[in-house]
Amino acid sequence: MRHVRLTALFALVMGGCQTTSTTSSNSSGHSSGSATTSTQAEVWRKSVPKPGPQPQPTLPVFERAQLKNGLTVMVIQNRTLPLVSFRMVIRGGSREDPQALPGLTAFSFGMLDEGAAEMSALEFSDAVADLGASFSAGASQDSGYLSVSGLSRNRDQMLELMSNALLKPRLEKKDFRRIQEQTVASLMRRRGSASGLAFEYVPGLLYGDKHPYGHPASGTVESVKRLKLKHVRRHLPKVLSPHRASFVASGDVSLEEAKELAEKYFGQWKGTRRPVTAPPAKAATARERITLIHKDNSPQTMIILYRPMFGRGGSDEIAALVTNQIYGGSFTARLNFVLREEKGYTYGARAFLSLRDKVGAYLASSKVRQDVTGPALSAFVDIMDSMKSSPPTDAEISRAKDGLVRSLTGQFESINAASAAAESLFVYRLPLDRYAKLPEMYSGISREKVAEMTNKYLVSDLFHVILVGDSKKIMKQIKETNLGPVKLIVPKQ
Numbered sequence: 001m002r003h004v005r006l007t008a009l010f011a012l013v014m015g016g017c018q019t020t021s022t023t024s025s026n027s028s029g030h031s032s033g034s035a036t037t038s039t040q041a042e043v044w045r046k047s048v049p050k051p052g053p054q055p056q057p058t059l060p061v062f063e064r065a066q067l068k069n070g071l072t073v074m075v076i077q078n079r080t081l082p083l084v085s086f087r088m089v090i091r092g093g094s095r096e097d098p099q100a101l102p103g104l105t106a107f108s109f110g111m112l113d114e115g116a117a118e119m120s121a122l123e124f125s126d127a128v129a130d131l132g133a134s135f136s137a138g139a140s141q142d143s144g145y146l147s148v149s150g151l152s153r154n155r156d157q158m159l160e161l162m163s164n165a166l167l168k169p170r171l172e173k174k175d176f177r178r179i180q181e182q183t184v185a186s187l188m189r190r191r192g193s194a195s196g197l198a199f200e201y202v203p204g205l206l207y208g209d210k211h212p213y214g215h216p217a218s219g220t221v222e223s224v225k226r227l228k229l230k231h232v233r234r235h236l237p238k239v240l241s242p243h244r245a246s247f248v249a250s251g252d253v254s255l256e257e258a259k260e261l262a263e264k265y266f267g268q269w270k271g272t273r274r275p276v277t278a279p280p281a282k283a284a285t286a287r288e289r290i291t292l293i294h295k296d297n298s299p300q301t302m303i304i305l306y307r308p309m310f311g312r313g314g315s316d317e318i319a320a321l322v323t324n325q326i327y328g329g330s331f332t333a334r335l336n337f338v339l340r341e342e343k344g345y346t347y348g349a350r351a352f353l354s355l356r357d358k359v360g361a362y363l364a365s366s367k368v369r370q371d372v373t374g375p376a377l378s379a380f381v382d383i384m385d386s387m388k389s390s391p392p393t394d395a396e397i398s399r400a401k402d403g404l405v406r407s408l409t410g411q412f413e414s415i416n417a418a419s420a421a422a423e424s425l426f427v428y429r430l431p432l433d434r435y436a437k438l439p440e441m442y443s444g445i446s447r448e449k450v451a452e453m454t455n456k457y458l459v460s461d462l463f464h465v466i467l468v469g470d471s472k473k474i475m476k477q478i479k480e481t482n483l484g485p486v487k488l489i490v491p492k493q
Contacts, residue, residue: 070243084251085149085415095212103219106139115170152252163265194302194468241271246426251415282308294471301373301469311358312428323453325400374477
C-alpha cells in the first residue's frame with residue numbers, strides 16, 4: 001500500500017513538472033520542443049541577480065525622565081515578549097579607585113549581590129533563582145552597575161532584591177574573604193594567557209600608572225590581596241548616589257511604569273552629590289621602544305600596537321570608525337586579510353577604538369606564530385602605512401559604511417543589550433537620538449574624510465608596541481624590525 005502511494009505521489013510531482021506546450025519527438029524519442037523551452041527558461045541564470053534596496057535598520061526609541069532625588073530614568077520599550085531588564089548605572093567606575101588600591105571599585109560593586117537586608121548571600125542567590133531571573137553587579141572604567149532581568153510579571157520582586165542590594169548590602173567578612181580568594185584566583189588565571197598578561201600592562205603603558213585609566217578595572221593580584229573589608233565599606237557610600245545614577249528599564253515596560261517603579265523602590269535613596277571628575281587628556285607621543293614581556297615556552301606571540309585617542313562622542317569618532325573598519329575593524333579589513341589570508345601568520349587580527357570619557361585608545365592586536373613574530377610585527381606597520389600609499393578605494397569605503405550600518409540592529413538583539421546601549425548614552429552624556437542618527441552619519445563619510453583620518457591617526461610612529469612571548473626565541477626577530485630598542489620585562493612568578 002505504501003509503495004502504491006509513493007508511486008502515485010511521484011507521478012503527481014513529475015506530472016506537475018511537465019510543460020503544456022505541444023512538442024514533436026525526434027528519432028531518439030526525446031522532445032526537442034521541451035529542450036528549447038528548457039533552454040529559454042534557463043536564460044535568467046546567465047545574469048547575476050541585482051541586489052534589492054538596502055533595508056533600513058529598525059532602532060529602538062530611548063525615553064528619559066528624572067525623579068526628585070536626582071535619579072535619571074531611561075526606558076527602551078519592547079512589548080514583544082513578557083520580559084524585562086532593569087539596570088542601575090552609576091557614573092564613575094574604576095577611574096575613581098584610590099591610587100594605592102586599583103580594583104577597589106569593581107570589587108566593591110561585586111560585593112553588592114552577596115547578601116542584602118535580611119538575606120544571606122546564599123538566600124539572596126536562591127531568591128533570584130526562584131524567580132527564574134538573573135542578577136549581576138560589577139564595574140568598568142567609567143561606571144558601576146547592578147542588573148536584574150526576568151519575566152515582567154516578577155518585576156516587583158526583582159526590584160525589591162535590587163533595591164536591597166543597592167541600599168542594604170550585608171558586606172559580611174566571610175563573603176568578603178570568599179570573593180577576594182575567587183578574584184585573586186581569576187586574575188592569576190588571566191596572567192596565564194598571553195593576552196591576559198598583555199592587557200594587565202597596557203593601561204599603565206598607555207596612560208601612565210597615575211592616570212585614572214592607568215590600571216585594569218579589576219585591579220591586579222597584588223592590589224586585590226591588599227584590599228580589606230573596611231575599604232569596601234568606606235568606598236561604596238562615596239560612589240553610590242542617585243545624582244550620578246540612571247535606572248534603565250528595557251523590554252515589557254513603559255516610561256510611566258518605569259517612573260512609578262523607580263519612585264517606589266529608589267525614590268527615598270539619598271546620597272552625597274559628588275561630581276565625577278573627567279580624566280585628563282593624553283597626547284600621542286613618538287614610539288621610543290618596544291616592550292617585551294617574557295612568557296616561557298609560549299608557542300605564540302601576542303602583539304599589541306596602541307596609542308591614545310580622543311574620548312567617546314568626539315567630533316572625529318564616526319569618521320575614525322569608518323576608517324578603522326578598512327584598516328582592521330572587520331574580517332575583510334586589510335590587517336586581517338594580509339596577516340591571516342595572505343601570509344597565514346594568525347587566525348585573526350583586529351584593530352579597534354576603545355573610547356572612554358574624554359580620552360580613549362586605538363589598539364591593534366593579534367596572536368601570531370612564534371616563528372613569524374618579526375615579520376608579523378613589521379606587517380602591522382606596513383599595512384598601516386599602506387593606508388596612505390594605497391588609499392582606501394570607493395568600494396572599501398562603501399563596504400565599511402554598509403557593514404557598520406547593518407551591524408547596528410545587532411546591538412539591540414536582546415533587552416539586556418538595549419539596556420547596555422542606554423547605559424552608554426547616560427554614562428557618556430550622549431543625546432537620546434544618537435543611535436537613530438548613526439546610519440546617516442556613517443553614510444555621510446566621504447573619501448576625503450577617510451584620508452584625513454588616516455593622516456591624522458594612522459601614524460605608525462605614534463603607535464607603541466607591547467609583545468608577550470618567549471624572549472629567548474623571538475628577541476632576534478624583534479630587533480631585526482628596526483622599530484626601536486627592546487625593553488624586556490620578566491614578570492614575577
